[in-house]
Amino acid sequence: MRLSHILLYSLALVSLLSCGSRHDGQVNFYHWKAKAEMSPAKADALRQAGGNTLYLRYFDVDQSDPKAWDAYPEYVLRKVDKAYKGMNVVPVVYITNRTLKNCDDTEYLAKKIGRLTNQISQRHFGKAPQRLQIDCDWTQSTREAYFKLLKELKRHYSLEATIRLHQIKYKDRTGIPPVDRGTLMLYNMGDLSDMNKNSIIGTDIVKDYINTNTDYPISLDLALPLFAQTVVKSPKGRIKLIRGTDGDNLSKAEATFERLGDNLFRIKRDTLYKGFYLTENYRLKMEQSPADVVAEAYRTVRTSQIQIKDIILYHLDEETLASTDLKKLLKQL
Structure with a gap:
């Protein structure tokens, strides 16, 4: 390879790397x-x-x-x-x-x-x-x-x-x-x-x-x-935000929370979540x-x-x- 080609290649490589520096x-x-x-x-x-x-x-x-x-x-x-x-x-x-x-x-x-x-x-x-x-x-x-x-x-x-x-x-x-x-x-x-x-x-x-x-x-x-947050959606489609998430504990409480996806849960019976009273069929989305x-x-x-x-x-x-x-x-x- 000619020296000029090596130099051009090197400059191109440096330029490429600098974009992700x-x-x-x-x-x-x-x-x-x-x-x-x-x-x-x-x-x-x-x-x-x-x-x-x-x-x-x-x-x-x-x-x-x-x-x-x-x-x-x-x-x-x-x-x-x-x-x-x-x-x-x-x-x-x-x-x-x-x-x-x-x-x-x-x-x-x-x-x-x-x-x-x-x-x-x-x-x-x-x-x-x-x-x-x-x-x-x-x-x-x-x-x-x-x-x-x-x-x-x-x-x-x-x-x-x-x-x-x-x-x-x-x-x-x-x-x-x-x-x-x-x-x-x-x-x-x-x-x-x-x-x-x-x-x-x-x-x-x-x-x-x-x-x-x-x-x-x-x-x-x-x-x-x-930050992380929980998106709470009521059966009527109303949205509320709650600071933080608690997906690990929800996964363990299967009698109260039904897992619908990786970060999505449905409330099966009335409960408290992070101090908020939520009723059946509310949905919780864990966002991080x-x-x-x-x-x-x-x-x-x-x-x-x-x-x-x-x-x-x-x-x-x-x-x-x-x-x-x-x-x-x-x-x-």
């Missing part, structure tokens, strides 16, 4: 509870991940009654362990889409969000934040109000916004949010009512939205799931975030044209960490 950005965490407490399990997870940024949910904004005169904060952050105070904390505010539909004054809403965000930061960290992430699954109908809100907030913060898969594929319709940075949420992508598929994450769904030619005009962090599936979805995004900076794992929670092989996942990123 290890992530070189930070691996950080979301914290999504009203009390940010520390524990040995959380400290170990932070040590393994190695990042120094914590995306800390400060509060939600919702307006459930369209006739109400104002939107209200919910699930406001109440407690922060001193162990987090040495970290780079990014406040996260979740805004429901219906709040935007009912919003007539985005400037007023932005002021309220900024005021409460600053108050929480001053109380727990002794300073106002420089960065802020807004989490909202906006649509075409709420795009105008949402983008106005973001522009107001951007006057005061280095602003970030969460992005869903449909907002990547259909960016011409949904628009590009006026922010400094985005976070692609790679979870909660499926149909909760489909009792045969995992709604948390699925590589087939990711590949429907992202391919090697997919791009996005702003750089993104990538949010990956660690397997490391191999999460890693494959991550690689699909990495091989696209999207500029990925850091990874954010959802989320820093003892129950979640206890059911997660974090070390296995980190090795594949």
